[in-house]
Amino acid sequence: MIHELLINAPASVKTVPIYLYHQLSDVDLTPFEHNWVHQAASRQPDVLPIPDETGALSKVLVRFDAHEEMFSLGSFYTTAPQGIYYIANDDLSDEVIYQLLLGFALGAYQYNEFKASTAPNVQLLFPKTLDRQKLLNEIEAHYITRTLINRPPNHLNPVGLTQYIQTLFDNQPVTVKVIEGDDLLTENFPLIHHVGNGSDAAPRLVEITYGDPMHKSLTLIGKGVTFDSGGLDLKPANGMRLMKKDMGGAAHVIALAQWIIKSKWHIHLRVLLPIVENSVSSTAMRPGDVIKARNGLTVEIDNTDAEGRLILADAISYASEVPTDAIVNFATLTGAARVALGPEVPALFATDDSLANAILEDGQTHDDALWRMPLHTPYNEWIESKYADILNSSTQPYGGSITAALFLTHFLSDNVPFAHIDVMAWNVRNRKGRPMGGEAMGLRATYYGLAHHFGMNV
Secondary structure, three states: OHHHHEEOOOOOOOOEEEEEEOOHHHOOOOHHHHHHHHHHOOOOOOEEEEEOOOOOEEEEEEEOOOOOHHHOOOOHHHHOOOEEEEEOOOOOOHHHHHHHHHHHHHHHOOOOOOOOOOOOOEEEEOOOOOOHHHHHHHHHHHHHHHHHHHOOOOOOOHHHHHHHHHHHOOOOOEEEEEEEOOHHHHOOOHHHHHHHOOOOOOOEEEEEEEOOOOOOEEEEEEOEEEEEOOOOOOOOHHHHOOHHHHHHHHHHHHHHHHHHHHOOOOOEEEEEEEEEEEOOOOOOOOOOOEEEOOOOOEEEOOOOOOOHHHHHHHHHHHHOOOOOOEEEEEEOOOHHHHHHHOOOOOEEEEOOHHHHHHHHHHHHHOOOOOEEOOOOHHHHHHHOOOOOOEEOOOOOOOOHHHHHHHHHHOOOOOOOOEEEEEOOOEEOOOEOOEOOEEOOOOHHHHHHHHHHHOOOOO
């Protein structure tokens, strides 16, 4: 679908100009067009098709979004008449046009794997001055993230997600390693095994490596709980309904890795994806269980619904055993982050100011905001256990996203720059460029932030 949205049309194809404006006075209109605009002004539409005097579509006026300019064309695919269009403004930079085209493509996304598409056929011309492959890579990363999150859990259990990863990275310059089932115990990933042992679909750790070990090293980790029932501490129905999205962290990391690899970064990339299903069965973990983690810490299970941090703990320990210049983790980890920041702003926790600032600054530049939250170490008292080294869930009802992030740092080697991004991974409402459903959040911020942090030319 991506290639069909942005096309190089032959000269013989009729195209319609789009004029983006801040004030209508900025647009050069004929008297007939002025009259048409005047009649429509009371409705103040963001997208206004204008006919010529014969009734044929002459041009379309689009109001620049006052808050997120990138998404000014975010609703164009679903609101404009069928046709082929081009951005006619001659005063816009290539970068602005690039962002507008990206916003258009993100608004055109549909998850139609099990339902036919009924949207209009709207296409935009791709300017010859822009890097087409760069834009397609960026769009693809967002589409991968959304599609994986939207996919039903009976079609994307741990087996299905692993197969997707293997297919996606087939014929690419990477190595994919899978540690599955009881082999996790042999290879010392006890927390991943314990969390996923309640499901018929065996837990696993997928490791992807790319690039020259002599280059700077980046490790990406993504929480891959393909469905979260809550385990024996069962979620209520309304809390379980969207839990197919609990692998949203893995979806972000898979897409980010693909984007980095296709962009040919000169970096040594390591991707760790602990993948499980948190199910209810006679072999499911229990409140009160104590398990020794990979790094030797003993963990008491206070709540079986705090499973994501457990599988991430083993992955973070594993990542920390070899030198790395940064570890970045994505996870749909806590509802507390949503209470603090709402569903549309991911929470960023970081041990390194330089890494955090790079992600935050590029989030602002690319209309992909995050908010930095504190790793307030006195709250470590709330995850102290009477029977083990650490508790997997806070004893207090406050600061849940902070205590979850603090839990992760106990499995991190000292002095390794670490960023943890707690995402909703789901749009709860339709917005321009961001339809309701699975969503990439913080993806652009992290890609460009890491590029600047590691000195990549993107």
